Amino acid sequence: MAIEKIIGIETEYGIAGGPSGDPIFASTLIVNAYAQLVKSSIRWDFEGEHPDVDARGQKGLNQFAPAVERTVANTVLTNGARLYVDHAHPEYSSPECRSPLAATQYDVAGEMIMLQAQRAANEILGQNEQIRLYKNNSDGKGNSYGTHENFLVSRTVPFTEIVRAMLPHFVSRQLLFGAGKVGAETDTGRFSNPHFQLSQRAEFFEEVVGLETTMKRPIVNTRDEPHADAERFRRLHIINGDANLSQVATFVKVGSTALLLGALEEYGCEAFPPPPTSPVAAIRSFAQDLSWVDETYPSVYVHTESGARFSSWEYQNELWLLAQRYVEDTGAALVAEHSEVVLLMTQWRELIDGLRKDSMIVANRIDWIAKYRMVAGFRERYGLDWNSAKLAAIALQYHDIVPEKSLARMAKLFELITPEMANQAMTEAPTDTRAYFRGESVRRYSNEIASANWDSIVFKSSEGALQRVPMMDPTRGTMELTSSLFGECSTATELLERLER
Numbered sequence: 402m403a404i405e406k407i408i409g410i411e412t413e414y415g416i417a418g419g420p421s422g423d424p425i426f427a428s429t430l431i432v433n434a435y436a437q438l439v440k441s442s443i444r445w446d447f448e449g450e451h452p453d454v455d456a457r458g459q460k461g462l463n464q465f466a467p468a469v470e471r472t473v474a475n476t477v478l479t480n481g482a483r484l485y486v487d488h489a490h491p492e493y494s495s496p497e498c499r500s501p502l503a504a505t506q507y508d509v510a511g512e513m514i515m516l517q518a519q520r521a522a523n524e525i526l527g528q529n530e531q532i533r534l535y536k537n538n539s540d541g542k543g544n545s546y547g548t549h550e551n552f553l554v555s556r557t558v559p560f561t562e563i564v565r566a567m568l569p570h571f572v573s574r575q576l577l578f579g580a581g582k583v584g585a586e587t588d589t590g591r592f593s594n595p596h597f598q599l600s601q602r603a604e605f606f607e608e609v610v611g612l613e614t615t616m617k618r619p620i621v622n623t624r625d626e627p628h629a630d631a632e633r634f635r636r637l638h639i640i641n642g643d644a645n646l647s648q649v650a651t652f653v654k655v656g657s658t659a660l661l662l663g664a665l666e667e668y669g670c671e672a673f674p675p676p677p678t679s680p681v682a683a684i685r686s687f688a689q690d691l692s693w694v695d696e697t698y699p700s701v702y703v704h705t706e707s708g709a710r711f712s713s714w715e716y717q718n719e720l721w722l723l724a725q726r727y728v729e730d731t732g733a734a735l736v737a738e739h740s741e742v743v744l745l746m747t748q749w750r751e752l753i754d755g756l757r758k759d760s761m762i763v764a765n766r767i768d769w770i771a772k773y774r775m776v777a778g779f780r781e782r783y784g785l786d787w788n789s790a791k792l793a794a795i796a797l798q799y800h801d802i803v804p805e806k807s808l809a810r811m812a813k814l815f816e817l818i819t820p821e822m823a824n825q826a827m828t829e830a831p832t833d834t835r836a837y838f839r840g841e842s843v844r845r846y847s848n849e850i851a852s853a854n855w856d857s858i859v860f861k862s863s864e865g866a867l868q869r870v871p872m873m874d875p876t877r878g879t880m881e882l883t884s885s886l887f888g889e890c891s892t893a894t895e896l897l898e899r900l901e902r
Contacts, residue, residue: 481836501656581769835878
């Protein structure tokens with residue numbers, strides 16, 4: 402059965418500087434500085450964290466779930482988001498969003514939150530200890546950190562069908578949504594000696610399917626942690642994408658994925674193009690296909706299970722046609738309202754066609770092309786080799802979150818989210834998911850909340866008793882369903898009494 406495609410984006414930010422150059426300490430300063438700025442100190446509740454549960458339902462697969470760090474800085478924001486330290490990076494996890502455009506809006510709000518956090522932290526640090534944050538996925542030294550997407554999927558869809566259907570999209574979508582990088586960092590990547598890659602993450606993937614997220618990274622992650630009613634819902638946790646500065650890229654990235662998941666629920670996996678025979682080789686080779694910006698490079702094709710060969714462009718074209726069929730048959734109301742679906746399909750089509758005609762047509766919407774244009778221009782102007790440290794520095798500067806320093810800002814990327822929309826999303830939660838109940842509870846009753854997570858809030862009474870309020874359906878807890886409760890309850894105790902009745 403098809404269900405609404407609730408969406409969330411988790412972004413780990415690259416970090417440099419700070420006292421003693423310690424990234425964990427610097428990340429903690431970032432999170433705590435923002436928590437103090439907005440007066441939010443709500444503890445994260447790890448009760449529902451089960452990263453070791455595998456969607457394949459099998460044991461002994463020699464896969465290891467990442468450790469859950471319970472002692473690092475964590476807080477919950479009034480916009481329903483989570484801000485915390487994940488390993489050695491500050492991470493902003495957006496609230497649950499009802500549509501791709503809303504997911505983009507709250508991702509942009511996350512950039513502004515991190516900027517405020519950086520400024521607040523740097524106010525208390527010396528000049529030689531200033532912290533710098535980058536919305537990217539690679540430190541240039543062989544370490545990669547993630548930008549993860551999350552989608553609500555029906556539990557009735559077998560996980561094997563998700564893998565079969567989505568592999569063509571996951572290996573090819575970097576053509577449109579890759580953030581670009583100079584050179585390579587892994588042994589496998591350096592073996593082919595690329596000057597430039599479309600994706601920051603592609604060379605780090607080593608397996609097709611798996612539970613890990615930090616080692617032996619799989620193209621399809623099997624973590625079965627729905628943060629919702631596990632009998633009804635699955636959370637597809639996607640780890641193979643890049644962090645985008647282009648708002649159009651973010652919008653179409655999550656929007657195209659949501660439409661294809663809807664098509665999977667509607668038609669089954671056989672409606673999708675055939676997956677590549679070697680997905681890991683495909684995602685890596687597509688990342689090095691520079692024929693779109695330089696005719697001296699040969700086009701890259703991969704063999705598929707049907708015997709046919711596909712380029713990344715052909716995959717995306719076929720997937721767009723499938724999504725168009727889904728929109729025509731169903732209206733795609735489970736993904737977004739009609740006007741937004743039209744915008745999504747139009748932008749996706751324009752990116753595909755623009756690449757075929759002239760890649761520079763879409764340089765203001767595709768990050769890797771915008772970055773390549775800057776790096777290649779600087780290289781030609783100053784006669785530099787592709788392995789020049791100056792080019793790597795330019796590539797990194799593209800991701801700087803400070804507007805005056807960001808080369809992405811200089812690229813004049815097309816914007817879908819106005820400053821007013823982003824400012825609103827910094828403090829106000831989406832009104833049409835359970836994020837509204839979480840955000841409003843934090844806003845109104847922060848002193849009466851012991852902890853919170855995605856699927857529950859633990860309130861504390863004046864006597865010290867704790868009471869958990871479950872939120873097992875991401876589509877409920879909306880403003881429409883709960884705003885009257887907030888309007889009538891001045892304390893959490895009153896709210897709990899009303900909920901019990």
